[in-house]
Amino acid sequence: GEKVEQHESTLSVREGDSAVINCTYTDTASSYFPWYKQEAGKGLHFVIDIRSNVDRKQSQRLIVLLDKKAKRFSLHITATQPEDSAIYFCAASSGTGGYKVVFGSGTRLLVSP
Amino acid sequence: DMKVTQMPRYLIKRMGENVLLECGQDMSHETMYWYRQDPGLGLQLIYISYDVDSNSEGDIPKGYRVSRKKREHFSLILDSAKTNQTSVYFCASSNTYAEQFFGPGTRLTVL
Numbered sequence: 071g072e073k074v075e076q077h078e079s080t081l082s083v084r085e086g087d088s089a090v091i092n093c094t095y096t097d098t099a100s101s102y103f104p105w106y107k108q109e110a111g112k113g114l115h116f117v118i119d120i121r122s123n124v125d126r127k128q129s130q131r132l133i134v135l136l137d138k139k140a141k142r143f144s145l146h147i148t149a150t151q152p153e154d155s156a157i158y159f160c161a162a163s164s165g166t167g168g169y170k171v172v173f174g175s176g177t178r179l180l181v182s183p
Numbered sequence: 184d185m186k187v188t189q190m191p192r193y194l195i196k197r198m199g200e201n202v203l204l205e206c207g208q209d210m211s212h213e214t215m216y217w218y219r220q221d222p223g224l225g226l227q228l229i230y231i232s233y234d235v236d237s238n239s240e241g242d243i244p245k246g247y248r249v250s251r252k253k254r255e256h257f258s259l260i261l262d263s264a265k266t267n268q269t270s271v272y273f274c275a276s277s278n279t280y281a282e283q284f285f286g287p288g289t290r291l292t293v294l
């Protein structure tokens with residue numbers, strides 16, 4: 071089955087810098103790649119997704135890139151703010167398993183003032 | 184108001200006791216999920232439900248069962264809880280192939 075690896079377990083940046091979180095997946099049939107944010111003591115909250123028919127998507131300060139050939143996707147957070155500090159999860163879904171989504175292990179992002 | 188609720192938020196049980204975790208959603212989503220979250224492991228899918236009485240095993244279903252008798256409610260049952268089932272459990276719902284909405288989680292401790 072699908073496996074999603076999230077490469078950075080922790081990431082520290084200064085406020086205003088960019089942060090990049092990288093993920094790889096194994097199933098070439100995967101076509102849907104969402105990202106979620108989890109703040110301390112809370113559930114996950116959807117932030118952005120990308121589908122395999124595009125290789126770039128932007129929503130305000132968030133940019134997602136998808137490289138299907140390398141089976142790699144990444145989340146770029148530009149002009150980081152302290153409130154961006156959280157755990158970020160990447161995920162992938164092929165659709166062949168219904169609506170099952172496989173999550174990465176999470177990246178703890180710390181944005182310091 | 185799009186919301187997923189979970190009850191209880193915190194629960195302490197002894198090994199061998201039965202556990203019932205409940206989840207509700209007000210979005211009429213067909214699909215609902217139960218995950219557990221353990222440090223360093225991300226979220227692992229326990230069960231997925233595609234609609235009332237249409238449930239499917241996830242990646243780690245052993246030791247768990249589910250019940251969905253109404254579209255808006257999805258229950259996770261642990262018969263005779265084990266200490267290795269100590270975890271944070273999340274319920275989520277989604278509409279077809281799209282973003283999932285998560286509840287706030289239930290922290291379960293099995294002593």
